[in-house]
Amino acid sequence: xxxxxxxxxxxxxxxxxxxxxxxxxxxxxxxxxxxxxxxxxxxxxxxxxxxxxxxxxxxxxxxxxxxxxxxxxxxxxxxxxxxxxxxxxxxxxxxxxxxxxxxxxxxxxxxxxxxxxxxxxxxxxxxxxxxxxxxxxxxxxxxxxxxxxxxxxxxxxxxxxxxxxxxxxxxxxxxxxxxxxxxxxxxxxxxxxxxxxxxxxxxxxxxxxxxxxxxxxxxxxxxxxxxxxxxxxxxxxxxxxxxxxxxxxxxxxxxxxxxxxxxxxxxxxxxxxxxxxxxxxxxxxxxxxxxxxxxxxxxxxxxxxxxxxxxxxxxxxxxxxxxxxxxxxxxxxxxxxxxxxxxxxxxxxxxxxxxxxxxxxxxxxxxxxxxxxxxxxxxxxxxxxxxxxxxxxxxxxxxxxxxxxxxxxxxxxxxxxxxxxxxxxxxxxxxxxxxxxxxxxxxxxxxxxxxxxxxxxxxxxxxxxxxxxxxxxxxxxxxxxx
Amino acid sequence: xxxxxxxxxxxxxxxxxxxxxxxxxxxxxxxxxxxxxxxxxxxxxxxxxxxxxxxxxxxxxxxxxxxxxxxxxxxxxxxxxxxxxxxxxxxxxxxxxxxxxxxxxxxxxxxxxxxxxxxxxxxxxxxxxxxxxxxxxxxxxxxxxxxxxxxxxxxxxxxxxxxxxxxxxxxxxxxxxxxxxxxxxxxxxxxxxxxxxxxxxxxxxxxxxxxxxxxxxxxxxxxxxxxxxxxxxxxxxxxxxxxxxxxxxxxxxxxxxxxxxxxxxxxxxxxxxxxxxxxxxxxxxxxxxxxxxxxxxxxxxxxxxxxxxxxxxxxxxxxxxxxxxxxxxxxxxxxxxxxxxxxxxxxxxxxxxxxxxxxxxxxxxxxxxxxxxxxxxxxxxxxxxxxxxxxxxxxxxxxxxxxxxxxxxxxxxxxxxxxxxxxxxxxxxxxxxxxxxxxxxxxxxxxxxxxxxxxxxxxxxxxxxxxxxxxxxxxxxxxxxx
Numbered sequence: 001x002x003x004x005x006x007x008x009x010x011x012x013x014x015x016x017x018x019x020x021x022x023x024x025x026x027x028x029x030x031x032x033x034x035x036x037x038x039x040x041x042x043x044x045x046x047x048x049x050x051x052x053x054x055x056x057x058x059x060x061x062x063x064x065x066x067x068x069x070x071x072x073x074x075x076x077x078x079x080x081x082x083x084x085x086x087x088x089x090x091x092x093x094x095x096x097x098x099x100x101x102x103x104x105x106x107x108x109x110x111x112x113x114x115x116x117x118x119x120x121x122x123x124x125x126x127x128x129x130x131x132x133x134x135x136x137x138x139x140x141x142x143x144x145x146x147x148x149x150x151x152x153x154x155x156x157x158x159x160x161x162x163x164x165x166x167x168x169x170x171x172x173x174x175x176x177x178x179x180x181x182x183x184x185x186x187x188x189x190x191x192x193x194x195x196x197x198x199x200x201x202x203x204x205x206x207x208x209x210x211x212x213x214x215x216x217x218x219x220x221x222x223x224x225x226x227x228x229x230x231x232x233x234x235x236x237x238x239x240x241x242x243x244x245x246x247x248x249x250x251x252x253x254x255x256x257x258x259x260x261x262x263x264x265x266x267x268x269x270x271x272x273x274x275x276x277x278x279x280x281x282x283x284x285x286x287x288x289x290x291x292x293x294x295x296x297x298x299x300x301x302x303x304x305x306x307x308x309x310x311x312x313x314x315x316x317x318x319x320x321x322x323x324x325x326x327x328x329x330x331x332x333x334x335x336x337x338x339x340x341x342x343x344x345x346x347x348x349x350x351x352x353x354x355x356x357x358x359x360x361x362x363x364x365x366x367x368x369x370x371x372x373x374x375x376x377x378x379x380x381x382x383x384x385x386x387x388x389x390x391x392x393x394x395x396x397x398x399x400x401x402x403x404x405x406x407x408x409x410x411x412x413x414x415x416x417x418x419x420x421x422x423x424x425x426x427x428x429x430x431x432x433x434x435x436x437x438x439x440x441x442x443x444x445x446x447x448x449x450x451x452x453x454x455x456x457x458x459x460x461x462x463x464x465x466x467x468x469x470x471x472x473x474x475x476x477x478x479x480x481x482x
Numbered sequence: 483x484x485x486x487x488x489x490x491x492x493x494x495x496x497x498x499x500x501x502x503x504x505x506x507x508x509x510x511x512x513x514x515x516x517x518x519x520x521x522x523x524x525x526x527x528x529x530x531x532x533x534x535x536x537x538x539x540x541x542x543x544x545x546x547x548x549x550x551x552x553x554x555x556x557x558x559x560x561x562x563x564x565x566x567x568x569x570x571x572x573x574x575x576x577x578x579x580x581x582x583x584x585x586x587x588x589x590x591x592x593x594x595x596x597x598x599x600x601x602x603x604x605x606x607x608x609x610x611x612x613x614x615x616x617x618x619x620x621x622x623x624x625x626x627x628x629x630x631x632x633x634x635x636x637x638x639x640x641x642x643x644x645x646x647x648x649x650x651x652x653x654x655x656x657x658x659x660x661x662x663x664x665x666x667x668x669x670x671x672x673x674x675x676x677x678x679x680x681x682x683x684x685x686x687x688x689x690x691x692x693x694x695x696x697x698x699x700x701x702x703x704x705x706x707x708x709x710x711x712x713x714x715x716x717x718x719x720x721x722x723x724x725x726x727x728x729x730x731x732x733x734x735x736x737x738x739x740x741x742x743x744x745x746x747x748x749x750x751x752x753x754x755x756x757x758x759x760x761x762x763x764x765x766x767x768x769x770x771x772x773x774x775x776x777x778x779x780x781x782x783x784x785x786x787x788x789x790x791x792x793x794x795x796x797x798x799x800x801x802x803x804x805x806x807x808x809x810x811x812x813x814x815x816x817x818x819x820x821x822x823x824x825x826x827x828x829x830x831x832x833x834x835x836x837x838x839x840x841x842x843x844x845x846x847x848x849x850x851x852x853x854x855x856x857x858x859x860x861x862x863x864x865x866x867x868x869x870x871x872x873x874x875x876x877x878x879x880x881x882x883x884x885x886x887x888x889x890x891x892x893x894x895x896x897x898x899x900x901x902x903x904x905x906x907x908x909x910x911x912x913x914x915x916x917x918x919x920x921x922x923x924x925x926x927x928x929x930x931x932x933x934x935x936x937x938x939x940x941x942x943x944x945x946x947x948x949x950x951x952x953x954x955x956x957x958x959x960x961x962x963x964x
Binding site: 102105109118120123124126128129131132135136138140143144145146147148149150151152182183185186189193197198211214215218220320323324325326327328329340344345347348349350351352353354355356357360 | 584587591600602605606608610611613614617618620622625626627628629630631632633664665667668671675679680693696697700702802805806807808809810811822826827829830831832833834835836837838839842
């Protein structure tokens with residue numbers, strides 16, 4: 001049996017057991033079937049069942065007891081409640097930036113901090129040696145080419161490799177349908193420039209990525225904030241209400257593994273959203289940066305663009321969360337409607353994208369190494385995230401709420417009444433711990449009781465102690481108030 | 483005697499002889515003093531004088547006749563007239579882009595074309611092997627760091643090295659005063675975003691870099707075009723008139739080796755410009771991308787920022803013309819006044835700049851290799867430019883005008899009455915030759931009789947034949963009309 005097929009089999013089994021733990025079929029503390037039992041019942045090899053159990057043990061969901069077998073952990077995640085879905089929307093407004101945003105960004109980027117504030121994924125999880133090996137095989141002839149001005153649209157082999165990884169998009173995606181950018185953020189800003197001018201209104205999710213708010217503030221773009229469910233993504237009905245009463249020119253959404261929520265719009269909801277934007281003829285910028293870090297099934301969730309039959313969706317992504325943030329290599333699939341405009345804007349702002357970084361990533365993909373790497377990365381990030389969630393449950397005060405996303409690397413945590421995310425952020429800094437206060441994730445400074453915790457770093461003792469400290473600080477705040 | 487001192491001595495001598503050819507002290511065809519005569523008169527070594535003659539011979543300004551000595555070439559450049567200085571300015575207007583601009587850019591980037599349209603400098607002149615060697619010494623530990631998100635302001639050693647190369651700037655420049663960008667163009671667009679919003683008026687040179695016009699058009703920024711002298715740069719008196727009657731919010735100028743003119747503002751003119759912007763309190767964005775490619779003296783021309791005592795000048799540059807355009811590494815020295823804003827905009831648009839490219843260039847500079855490379859590069863580009871100018875004089879129709887710049891890699895050529903730059907561009911394409919028609923270099927489509935010729939590529943037979951073909955096509959146009 002080849003390695004890939006075996007991986008699928010053990011993941012099927014671990015996914016099934018995990019679902020049964022979450023929905024309460026297996027109770028906390030209950031003994032699980034033995035490896036031999038599963039082997040007989042399911043006609044699976046001993047090693048496949050063993051791998052599934054190891055994977056579950058790594059997440060902390062089950063534990064091995066010597067000479068006794070595997071047990072569901074005594075404190076399972078189904079005790080946690082999903083953060084509230086605050087269904088308020090507001091008329092288009094200017095983005096007012098919280099004054100603390102610069103300090104927050106500095107803390108988030110500070111390598112001295114225990115890094116819950118950061119959305120980055122650790123270089124420990126990246127194929128550092130392989131990328132370096134590619135860099136070391138560059139010939140003088142190649143280097144001569146790499147030194148010249150690159151094409152504004154980017155390295156053709158890299159575009160072909162990215163095109164090969166797309167699926168389900170009407171009319172398909174070819175290399176020429178892709179424009180390489182300086183990370184996902186440049187992709188998003190080019191799309192925004194293509195469809196909006198200052199004073200125009202953009203529909204965004206509430207909450208959203210604070211980096212978007214920074215840019216929209218700088219550009220003088222108004223925002224209509226659409227309530228977004230921590231599990232199922234943006235509220236399409238509420239979006240329709242807003243489209244009816246406000247002059248929305250475009251939308252900027254993260255349908256798959258939202259930042260900060262981690263929410264995933266189910267396919268039927270994506271289809272409904274596509275139908276709505278078709279009726280209103282509104283372009284949508286789709287940020288798909290976490291799309292490849294899915295935890296369930298064997299295939300990434302469909303992008304919104306797969307439901308788009310009117311060429312209105314521009315899909316942006318990058319390798320920053322999955323391979324090398326430092327390379328600053330992202331891309332946009334702008335569709336035929338916006339391609340020329342995006343390409344002109346790209347040429348007029350940053351001219352082109354760094355050639356060496358494009359070359360290295362193109363080769364990594366051409367060698368077929370990316371999918372192998374992603375399989376490992378998904379498992380590692382999922383394990384880190386579940387262990388972080390379990391530790392939050394263990395150490396944070398009662399009535400803390402969070403949802404376990406189906407992908408990405410972020411946890412959205414609602415603190416109990418009496419606690420304040422910004423205060424917790426400030427107290428945590430004194431302990432050299434960074435978190436992202438939820439207040440920076442919306443234009444109206446809501447989400448004061450929320451924090452975002454990044455789970456991109458291996459779950460070490462330092463990480464666990466950091467969560468313990470955060471929990472203690474949050475508990476003190478709750479007790480002070482009550 | 484060390485290598486550097488000897489280089490200075492021979493360059494002094496070749497510069498002196500060249501000046502005497504240009505000002506007519508030495509006549510076309512005249513025999514020059516022998517090597518031995520100069521050796522005795524000046525107390526210079528034989529080899530120094532010999533090097534000076536070789537350098538002049540490489541430019542085509544003098545020629546060696548076997549067993550007879552060195553002679554001034556029969557067709558010296560002093561016959562050429564400087565292009566006209568068209569001293570018109572106009573009220574602020576929207577930038578209307580010539581419809582042909584996209585086709586022009588495509589032709590300019592087409593590697594199949596003889597590349598007079600391009601402003602790039604050939605990779606043949608770049609230290610390809612040395613840069614590659616640095617890439618190959620990267621350790622796994624370094625690579626782990628390079629894979630992470632870089633700082634928005636850029637690699638600290640690279641910033642330190644750039645700071646070390648600045649001089650004469652009031653209060654000095656430290657590493658922290660520099661922000662690394664995706665090439666010079668991102669530096670310029672960040673500065674524009676920091677001081678202007680759509681509908682505001684920017685003073686620009688006329689003509690200017692067509693890339694700026696593209697961006698200003700996309701952003702809806704109005705321009706007041708200030709007449710600019712092909713030799714001495716922007717007309718400061720006319721700028722004052724415009725400042726008096728128009729609501730100019732900022733200026734975007736290229737004081738040293740202007741694109742497309744090649745003009746260099748003398749120091750007293752830079753000082754006058756600085757005084758004017760101080761009185762009117764107007765920020766100036768200085769594009770200094772060609773500043774290091776000077777042909778005379780031992781030191782680069784002062785940047786406008788050296789005359790700026792009110793922290794109003796933001797100086798932008800890059801390594802695109804001098805080292806590796808493909809690296810997309812540029813920078814801005816924004817001054818204390820604008821630093822925070824620029825840094826915030828950088829973080830909000832492209833987040834950071836590619837880390838591997840920054841690392842390689844930082845090491846190249848740290849090793850002291852950049853100045854050695856630049857000395858060779860300046861000589862090579864100067865030779866190419868003078869040989870191109872001589873060939874234009876030889877092959878183009880009578881009454882063609884051009885000026886020999888004191889730096890950069892561009893020639894601004896005025897065609898005789900009856901010829902049209904755009905028509906010549908179109909005819910040239912049929913012969914697989916690209917040029918830049920002057921009409922794309924101003925917002926009002928003036929300069930129909932001009933073309934810009936890039937001299938960044940080694941002067942080969944193909945290049946010479948290309949110039950011959952261009953001259954023939956231009957001649958046919960003139961004859962048709964007359």
